[in-house]
Amino acid sequence: FAYGPKHPLMVPLLVALTVVGTYIAMWAFGLTIEDARNDHWFWLAKDLIYDGDDIGLPSSMTSFSSLWLPPTPFGVIGALFHGKVHFRAVLNGLPTACAMSVVYTLRCSLHAPALKKNAGRL
DSSP: OOOOOOTTTTHHHHHHHHHHHHHHHHHHHHOOHHHHHHTTTTHHHHOOOGGGGGGOOOTTSOOHHTTSSTTSHHHHHHHHHHTTOOOOHHHHHHHHHHHHHHHHHHHHHHHHHHHHHHOOOO
């Protein structure tokens, strides 16, 4: 019933099947949730908790300034001003980021004409 690109339940169904498939694979291989977390299938609880005092700031900085550092939204901008950016890591990540931007640009340049060509069939 949910087959084809026009059906509104296709994407939610695929997301749900991915989650169910993960748990079925865990059950089939005899893994527990803790095993999966230790093997980095899932995040640990400490990875999901943001504590403003646990980011290595000097004690002279107020808690307000810690609200503007990663992982908060736009925290990278605040990190630039506080000297918390490791520029060697940024430079090491640039080739991957550039390659992904080229792939995304190609995808966008192909996607629009394909939609225009097939618009009558959708």
